[in-house]
Amino acid sequence: MADIGWLFGWAKxxxxxxxxNAxxxxxxxxxxxxxxxxxxxxGGSSGTKSFPKPPKAYSFNRLNTKHHKxxxxxxxxxxxxxxEAAAVEFFNSDRGVLYxxxxxxxxxxxxxxxxIFCVSMDGVVNTFNIYSKKKFDLIKRQDKLHE
Incomplete structure (x- = not known):
C-alpha cells in the first residue's frame, strides 16, 4: 500500500x-x-483532488512470466x-502524466x-506496455483516474 500514514495522522x-469497510x-x-x-x-484546496506522492518504484512483480517476457x-x-529497469525509470520520471x-x-x-503506460502500487510496477490513447482513455474511465 502507498504510504498513507499521514492520512491516518490527519484523521486522529x-x-x-x-x-x-464491511x-x-x-x-x-x-x-x-x-x-x-x-x-x-x-480553505486549503483549489477544488482538485489531492493525493499523496507515490512511492518510488523499485522493482517489477512477476518479471519472469512468459507474459512479461x-x-x-x-x-x-x-x-x-x-x-524492469526501463519500467522503474519511466514510472519514477516526470515523463507523461501521473494519475x-x-x-x-x-x-x-x-x-x-x-x-508508454505504467502502473505501480507500493513501489512495485505491475504493468509496463504501449497503449493506444483509446485504450488508455478506457482505463482512465474504468479505474476512475485523477491527475
Missing part, C-alpha cells in the same frame, strides 16, 4: 472517525473524500532485467506521445 489529529478494514477512498471535504472547508520483447528490450486511482489504490503514468 482532527478527531475524524476512520470509515470502515470487513472492518479502513475505507481509504472514503477517508480521502473526508480529507478533501475538510481541506475545502478550511513477451512484453519486454515487444518493446525492444533484450531481456526482462532491461525491461491516481482511489478505487484501486494504484498510481498510473501515461505518456500520450509514445503510448
Amino acid at each position: 489529529e482532527n478527531a475524524i472517525d476512520i470509515p470502515l 470487513d472492518g478494514t479502513a475505507n481509504i477512498p472514503k477517508l480521502f473524500e473526508l480529507y478533501d471535504e475538510w481541506r475545502e472547508r478550511n 513477451d512484453h519486454a520483447k515487444e518493446m525492444g528490450f533484450k531481456n526482462p532485467k532491461e525491461y 491516481y486511482s482511489e478505487a484501486r489504490n494504484r498510481y498510473y503514468r501515461y505518456e500520450e506521445k509514445t503510448g
Whole structure:
C-alpha cells in the first residue's frame, strides 16, 4: 500500500472517525473524500483532488512470466532485467502524466506521445506496455483516474 500514514495522522489529529469497510478494514477512498471535504472547508484546496506522492518504484512483480517476457520483447528490450529497469525509470520520471486511482489504490503514468503506460502500487510496477490513447482513455474511465 502507498504510504498513507499521514492520512491516518490527519484523521486522529482532527478527531475524524476512520470509515470502515464491511470487513472492518479502513475505507481509504472514503477517508480521502473526508480529507478533501475538510481541506475545502478550511480553505486549503483549489477544488482538485489531492493525493499523496507515490512511492518510488523499485522493482517489477512477476518479471519472469512468459507474459512479461513477451512484453519486454515487444518493446525492444533484450531481456526482462532491461525491461524492469526501463519500467522503474519511466514510472519514477516526470515523463507523461501521473494519475491516481482511489478505487484501486494504484498510481498510473501515461505518456500520450509514445503510448508508454505504467502502473505501480507500493513501489512495485505491475504493468509496463504501449497503449493506444483509446485504450488508455478506457482505463482512465474504468479505474476512475485523477491527475
